[in-house]
Amino acid sequence: MFDNMEEYTDPNRYDQENQGHHELALILQHLPKEARTIVDLACGTGRLTLPLAEAGYRMLGIDLQEGMLEAAKGKSAARNLDIEWRQTDALQLELEQQADAFVMVGNSFQHFLTQEEQLQLLTRIRQNLAPDGLLIFDLRFPSRNELAQSSREDLAYTYKDLLDQTCNVYYDSQYDPVTQIQHNTTYRMTELRDGEHSTDEARIHLRFTYPQELKLLLAQAGLHLEAWYGSWNKDSIGEDHPSIVVVCRRENKAHNHLPSNF
16 A cells, blocks of 8 residues: 655655755744744654754654654764654644644645645644644645656756765656646666666655645634745745745634635
8 A cells, every 4th residue: 555655765865865954044033932842743854853953942853754763863862962753643643742833844744635634634733732832834836837747757856875876866747636636756766886777766646735725724723824935035925936835823712714815
């Protein structure tokens, strides 16, 4: 059974292909200084968890993939950071004490492949947020270019792996406008030192959520939209920018009405 986790079976490869933490500056601007516990949901190998801990926040990193968490634990131990790591399904999350903030980056929201799952996720986060607690997350903007089909023949990018071998990465993407799910396959062709080539592939499915649909989901979950951006650089949201970066806050009471500007 396909579990949508094929891209996350190799933590070392994940770290090579996902370096830096370009989200950090915007998140630090919005996080209150007095925040105690922050949850990094779908934390992976701790790419964002670690610098937030180094900024002085008490961090809880949560992920479903055991191998990613083991890599994260090794990193925090090497940096002498006291971070709690927990393997949990986000849809079943129950914290012993409500958190002051949640962050969820890397377009992890899109791994929830139905509108019902996305609403369940947002509702679960709200239940685990303290009153007026903050949620910051991102997803890709459903632009025409983003949803266009791509062919395996198109080279996406190239990098050197840990053995200094060249890895060429190709994508094949097919978008279903009914389900709003993009079905992606990543092909990695590595030029081995002996002159041979190795090829592996990994599938990932991502659901695209449209801006007005997203507003409705947030309102139904009892989350107040404070701001959204088209990138982590605070660009305006729209076709010309790659993301929807959401900053929202837990309402003190759950609401089923739409925001006033919906």
